[in-house]
Amino acid sequence: MPHGIDVEHENNPKSISTYECLRCGEIVEAKTHPLTCDCGGGFQNRAKSLE
Numbered sequence: 001m002p003h004g005i006d007v008e009h010e011n012n013p014k015s016i017s018t019y020e021c022l023r024c025g026e027i028v029e030a031k032t033h034p035l036t037c038d039c040g041g042g043f044q045n046r047a048k049s050l051e
Contacts, residue, residue: 019043 016029023041028034034043 018046020046 014031016031019028019030019034020026020043021028021037021039021041022044024037024039026037026039027046028043033045036042
């Protein structure tokens with residue numbers, strides 16, 4: 001998708017995001033950041049770059 005052109009509702013703060021545990025790889029979907037996984041690892045929003 002070209003830069004600056006958003007899909008409707010894609011950046012809505014109330015929309016569901018996908019998060020991945022950086023320790024065990026568990027994937028969860030949530031409206032807010034889930035903080036920590038059951039394994040003790042932290043979650044990263046999969047839409048964000050790890051760089």
